[in-house]
Every structure is written in C-alpha cells, then in structure tokens.
Amino acid sequence: MIEEKHIYKLSSDIEFSKFNENEYLLHNAKLNKYTKLNQKYHDLLILADGSRTVSQINVDFQKSHKLPISDSQIVVLFSQLKQYGAFGYDNSIKEQSKIPDYIKYGFIFLKPEIISKIVPFLKLLFVRKVFYSVIVFSIIIFSYNIYENYYNNPTLNSNTFVPYFMLLLFISTIFHELGHASASHFFKTKHGGIGFGFYLYFIPAFFADVTDIWRLNKWKRIIVNSSGIYFEIIFCLILSIIGFFTKHHMLEILALVILVKGLYNLFPFLRADGYWILSDLLDKPNLNFHAMNNLKLIVLSIFKNEKLKLKKNDYLIALYGCFNIVMIGIFFYYQIFLNWHSIVDFPTTIYNIIISIFQWKFNLSFNELFKILSVLIFYIISIKITVGIMKKLLLFFKHTK
Numbered sequence: 001m002i003e004e005k006h007i008y009k010l011s012s013d014i015e016f017s018k019f020n021e022n023e024y025l026l027h028n029a030k031l032n033k034y035t036k037l038n039q040k041y042h043d044l045l046i047l048a049d050g051s052r053t054v055s056q057i058n059v060d061f062q063k064s065h066k067l068p069i070s071d072s073q074i075v076v077l078f079s080q081l082k083q084y085g086a087f088g089y090d091n092s093i094k095e096q097s098k099i100p101d102y103i104k105y106g107f108i109f110l111k112p113e114i115i116s117k118i119v120p121f122l123k124l125l126f127v128r129k130v131f132y133s134v135i136v137f138s139i140i141i142f143s144y145n146i147y148e149n150y151y152n153n154p155t156l157n158s159n160t161f162v163p164y165f166m167l168l169l170f171i172s173t174i175f176h177e178l179g180h181a182s183a184s185h186f187f188k189t190k191h192g193g194i195g196f197g198f199y200l201y202f203i204p205a206f207f208a209d210v211t212d213i214w215r216l217n218k219w220k221r222i223i224v225n226s227s228g229i230y231f232e233i234i235f236c237l238i239l240s241i242i243g244f245f246t247k248h249h250m251l252e253i254l255a256l257v258i259l260v261k262g263l264y265n266l267f268p269f270l271r272a273d274g275y276w277i278l279s280d281l282l283d284k285p286n287l288n289f290h291a292m293n294n295l296k297l298i299v300l301s302i303f304k305n306e307k308l309k310l311k312k313n314d315y316l317i318a319l320y321g322c323f324n325i326v327m328i329g330i331f332f333y334y335q336i337f338l339n340w341h342s343i344v345d346f347p348t349t350i351y352n353i354i355i356s357i358f359q360w361k362f363n364l365s366f367n368e369l370f371k372i373l374s375v376l377i378f379y380i381i382s383i384k385i386t387v388g389i390m391k392k393l394l395l396f397f398k399h400t401k
Contacts, residue, residue: 013031015029044069103197106195119191138237145243149253175232177207181194222281239254268320
C-alpha cells in the first residue's frame, strides 16, 4: 500500500519515440539506455507527471483505456523501469556500457570526436544514385575478378601476401565500422566510438557504437546496419581496380578474400550485421530467442494436438529458426561427411602455414585459401554452439540445485 500511495514523476531525461505500430522506445539520454514498451505501458508512464499517486494514475488510465490493470501491477512495472532511470537515479543505476554485451575484453580506440570529423565527408556515398552506381559497378568488377583468378589460379607468396593481407584486413575493418558511423550521422543520430574486443572470448572483433539508431524507423536501421558491408564493398572495389590496372593479381585476390569476409557478415545466424538486419525487418531485437521459442511452441502444439494462436510474423520468425537449423545442418553434413579430412587436418594445416610463414616459404593457391576459410567457419560455429549448450546446461544445473 505504501508504494501505491507514492507519487511518481517521470525523469526529464526520458524520451519516447515510435518503434513500430504498436510499440514505443523509451530512451534515457543521460544513461544511454533503451527499452521497448507497448502502447499500454507508454500511456501509463505519460500519466506519471508528479501530480498523481499510483491509484490516481490507474483511475485516469481506466477513463481512456478501459483495460483491467491493478495498482500493484503498475508498481511492479514502475519498479522494473527504475533500472533505466525512469524516475530518477540512485547508486544501483548504472550507465549503459559502450561495449556490446557479446564482446569480451572490449575497449574503444577511436573516440567519437575523431570519427565526427571524418564521417561528414562520407555522406555522399548514401546518395541513392551513388549507391546504385557502386553496386552495379561492383558486380561487374568482382565477376571479372573471380573469373580471371579462378581459372588462372595464381599462387600466393608469403613474402608479400601475409603483410598485405594483415594490413588491408585491418584497414577494411575500420572502413566497415566507419560505414555504420557514417550512416548513423547521415540519419542525424548519435554515434559513439569504434572499438575492439573478442567475440566468444577468442575471435577478434571490431565494433562501432551506434546504439542510438534504435530511435530510427526500421528501414533506416537496416541501412545503418548494412552500411558496414557497403563500405567494405567500396574498399574491395578500389583494391580490385588498382590490381587490374597495375596487373597486381595479389591485390585482386586480396580484394575477393576481404569481400568474402565482409559478405560473411550478412550471415544471419551469428551476431553479425545480417542478424541485426533481419531483426529490424521482423521488428524483433532478440531474434534468436523469439525464433527458437516460437519454433518450440509450434512443435509442442503439433505433438499435443493443440491449436496455437500466433501472428503471421511469429510464424515467419519460427521459419527463420527452422531455416537456421537446416542451413547449419547442411553445412555440418558437408563438412563432417564430405570434407572430414580437411577438418581433421586443419590444426596441422594451420601449424604448417605458421611455420612456412616464419620460414618465408609460404605458398597457398586461391582455391586452397577458400577451403581453409570454409573449415575455419565450421570451427567457429561449432565452438559457438558448444559454448551455448554449456551455458544452458550450467543454468539448468544451477536451477535444479
């Protein structure tokens, strides 16, 4: 009863923006925290203007909505929103980390102030005519590049390949993250810095802080999330053109390798750009959770012969979960049953490559390079799945104690 007589006042740092047709985004500008609210909860919060108790908020809410909700339910909602600084601040409320939660040991190495001086010069790349021209020209150049190097199958030498590859890979990755920051700037939302950390504790990963794009509509968010790949395409296009005119085949091959690495980000089954793009398309930020949960509900309803009431969008999300499982299954089938020798020999292959690099005797064909990349992806996905299963098992045993 004490909480229900308490007068709540929404913090002046709280901003609301329309997320989709039925939901709002609550944003604390000071803490840089976001959360989604449905229409009902948004309208309840608006009534918390510092002049009403919880009971009075409920009375006024019922006048316009006619939706059954108890005072205690409102108290629970407001208590949950305290972590976002909805009603002020205390020592338990912390600012949102600038490092994504899936990145471990992360740090920012390019400050927002530096990026802010660069991105205004790149906004021309988001003009529609420029974008379409880049894509069409890229398809032509890369198609010729693949045709020429696949059939010629040139050999790569470590004396030049490894140093060039490491340098250009680093530059392309920075350019990728600048793409996200530039698109964020183009749509007049804040961007943070560019940082580095480890995905799954051991995979090196760069990231750009563009959390503020949650305030944009979904199509603009999709553009921001796909802009990193767009910038990598531009980078690889420049490399290919230089390689073509200088007859430097290694640069053409490097452009293709980096392009594959960039396009790998479209793979929607890992926490890469493709995942966030699909999340935006389906309006589900936590897409993996919703996909597997919906798929589980559908399977259980079939076995129990029960009718399930889901929206069309929920079935699409479940289809993504099913497609996710099927694609991973096909990939694993190929690697385990048709390419098993490469998996078994992979540690030895990597060891021999490292030794040959140090001895300056490294030689690797274009085709061999792509085979190694395919096995590397297999190991990355396998480790990710294993880590996920282990986490769930640990949580299960923790709750059963």
